[in-house]
Amino acid sequence: MADxxxxxxxxxxxxxxxxxxxxxxxxxDLAVKRGYDVNVFAYEGAVNVxxxxxxxxxxxxxxxxxxxxxxxxxxxxxxxLYKEAEKRGSKIDWVQCGLCVDERGAGxxxxxxxxxxxxxxxxxxxxxxxxLVIPTK
Amino acid sequence: xxxxxxxxxxxxxRATLEEQDDTIVWxxxxxxxxxxxxxVLLRGNAVNYAVxxxxxxxxxxGERKQTxxxxxxxDLGKLLPKGVKVMLVQEDVSERGIETSQLIGGVELVxxxxxxKLFGGYDMVWHW
Numbered sequence: 001m002a003d004x005x006x007x008x009x010x011x012x013x014x015x016x017x018x019x020x021x022x023x024x025x026x027x028x029d030l031a032v033k034r035g036y037d038v039n040v041f042a043y044e045g046a047v048n049v050x051x052x053x054x055x056x057x058x059x060x061x062x063x064x065x066x067x068x069x070x071x072x073x074x075x076x077x078x079x080x081l082y083k084e085a086e087k088r089g090s091k092i093d094w095v096q097c098g099l100c101v102d103e104r105g106a107g108x109x110x111x112x113x114x115x116x117x118x119x120x121x122x123x124x125x126x127x128x129x130x131x132l133v134i135p136t137k
Numbered sequence: 138x139x140x141x142x143x144x145x146x147x148x149x150x151r152a153t154l155e156e157q158d159d160t161i162v163w164x165x166x167x168x169x170x171x172x173x174x175x176x177v178l179l180r181g182n183a184v185n186y187a188v189x190x191x192x193x194x195x196x197x198x199g200e201r202k203q204t205x206x207x208x209x210x211x212d213l214g215k216l217l218p219k220g221v222k223v224m225l226v227q228e229d230v231s232e233r234g235i236e237t238s239q240l241i242g243g244v245e246l247v248x249x250x251x252x253x254k255l256f257g258g259y260d261m262v263w264h265w
Contacts, residue, residue, distance in 0.1 A: 015155060022154045022196070029198045061166040062158070062205075070204045072155060077198040084199030 006037040008128040010121060012136040014045030015074040021049060024134050025077050032085045032092065039128060040094040041121040042113070044136065047100045050078045050109040075110050082112045095120040139174040140260040148265060149182035153207040154196055159186065161265045162212050169219050176259065177216060178247070180226040184233065186213050187225055187240045210241050217243040224255070 009028060013020045024040075031038050042049060054073035058066040078094070085092045095116035101107050107115075125131045146161045153159055165175055179186055186209045193206040216223055227246040230237070237246070247255055256262045 016152050018151050019154065021152070025198055026196075032199075059157075061163050061170075064205070068205075069157070071157065072201075072203055074155060076201055080199035080201035087199075 004035065004037060005129045006039060006127065007031050008039040008041065008121075008124040008131040010041045010043060010131065010133045010135075011046040011049070012044045012134070014048045015051075015054070017045070020134055020137075021046075021074060025049075025074070025081065027132070028081055028092070029084065032081060032088055032090045035088060035090060037091040038085070038093070039124040040092065040113075041097070041116075041118075041124060042094065042100075043097045043121075044100050045104075047096045047104060047106050047109070049074045050094070050096070050113045051075060051106050052108040052110050078112065079110055093124075095124075139172060141174050141176070141258070142168075143176045143178055143256065143259040143262045145178045145180060145262060145264045146183045146186075147181040149185060153209065154193065154203070157203075157205050157207050158212055159183075159207070159209055162186070162209070162216070165216060165221060166212070166219070169216070169221055176222040176224065177213075178224045178226070178252075178255070180229050182233075184225045184229045184235065186210065187223070187244050188235060189239060189241050214241045214243065226252070 009024055011024050015021050028038050028040065052075060054075045056066055056071035056073055058064065059069045062069060082092055094113035096109060096113050098115045098117055101115060144161055144165050151160065165177055169175055189210055191210050196203040196206065213223055223244045224247045225244055227248050230246060
């Protein structure tokens with residue numbers, strides 16, 4: 001598509017900490033559904049959003065077993081976004097800040113995201129129609 | 138005899154979609170189950186947890202749908218029959234335009250000016 005637009009999101013927050021993680025994934029979901037290509041630069045704690053070893057659990061306080069609880073892991077949300085993009089003919093390029101990954105021992109992330117550096121973020125910003133930074137507060 | 142602990146919850150809606158609950162309300166349930174003597178005081182934006190009929194359903198990413206959205210008002214209400222007193226700072230409720238009729242039953246409103254006396258009735262006060 002000649003007029004296909006690209007949006008870049010920079011995110012910083014780790015999963016399970018605040019609503020910004022969910023918000024950015026909702027924005028990516030909408031962008032993909034509306035036909036945009038999306039870049040994500042995951043910086044600092046955000047490299048743990050697609051961490052592969054996230055595991056759903058039962059919840060005794062809720063009185064639900066693991067299946068009933070259907071506990072969402074953000075890595076599954078990221079995987080669902082990739083599937084949605086494929087279905088819609090859009091592309092997600094999710095870059096994990098490599099040094100941030102190393103600091104956290106977070107090298108095992110799901111298929112889709114790739115290791116990169118701030119240089120990728122520069123390239124994203126240069127080549128995108130717009131860039132939204134959602135920083136840690 | 139167990140020490141009396143007051144959980145003051147101020148951080149509101151922090152990762153409630155991912156956790157499918159509020160982490161400190163959840164922790165209060167879990168600690169109560171382990172024998173703790175607890176009370177809860179909601180302040181700031183967290184007073185909204187006591188508003189009846191909140192609906193966080195409908196979240197989805199691609200085809201991945203959330204089936205168990207957080208039910209914060211219900212989770213809070215379930216503390217009451219366990220013997221956990223749930224209180225709200227009255228001014229924080231009124232400043233947000235929340236009517237008392239909108240709140241779940243069984244919660245108590247406490248004025249800011251009475252907080253020192255309230256805190257004095259507990260062995261430990263934890264501000265979350």
